[in-house]
Amino acid sequence: MGSLRDVLPGRVYVDCSSCKRSGRYSVASLRERFGPDMSTLDILRTLTASCRYQRPPGSPPARKYEHLCLAAITLPPPARPTTPVPPGVPFTIEVWKETGGCVEAQLAVIYPIAMARVAFEAACELWPKHEVTLRDRCRIVARRERPEETVAVPAITAGSAATR
Known part of the structure; x- marks a missing residue:
């Protein structure tokens, strides 16, 4: 993930399905609060630090039935480059x-x-x-137009006409 500097203006959504918490933040307020050079992963960890299922970095993996913090960050969609369309009708x-x-x-x-x-x-x-x-x-x-199918007609030769 990149830094906040690379994120386009808009809303950032943070949702955790384990503890059912969700938050909505504007990119401008996050830049003021954390600075433009902070990575989006660090912002996610900071915003979800109070989640009771959050595990510190470097901790051993969770056991089979142990809950994990499933927080996810959703960034604003990237701007699509507009393709130039010529004037007129195609x-x-x-x-x-x-x-x-x-x-x-x-x-x-x-x-x-x-x-x-x-x-x-x-x-x-x-x-x-x-x-x-x-x-x-x-x-x-x-x-x-679709070409007409020609039906092959047997040609009458001079010899075949004489035998009749």
């Missing part, structure tokens, strides 16, 4: 089942139309027997 490339009727896979969600058209052409080459669509929300921008 285009989706979908491959339909060979039998038709429903989408088999949504291959890509791409923002610029130029890149979406290139990806559409690549999808058409990779799935030659499937219907492929390029969509802007519900509007179909480009569509490659």
Whole structure:
């Protein structure tokens, strides 16, 4: 665990399931009280020092039926980096089942139309027997129809026609 300096502003929760104690502390008040360089593990030990099930560091392990302090510290969640989203509406490339009727896979969600058209052409080459669509929300921008299956018809040769 890191120090209080690394913890984002917010609330810190300390809960012990053995003695049913719980506490809520703001990160700012903990920094004022203990300093920014104190580790979060030391803060947990300090805040739960009065727990009757707390064992000092270096003590022998607890026996089978002996209670232990099960205090846990919950820190504020880390800030998620926001991924930049281009302006506009994304285009989706979908491959339909060979039998038709429903989408088999949504291959890509791409923002610029130029890149979406290139990806559409690549999808058409990779799935030659499937219907492929390029969509802007519900509007179909480009569509490659499923190729019709050709039925093999026996060719009539000149020799076979003469025998009739």
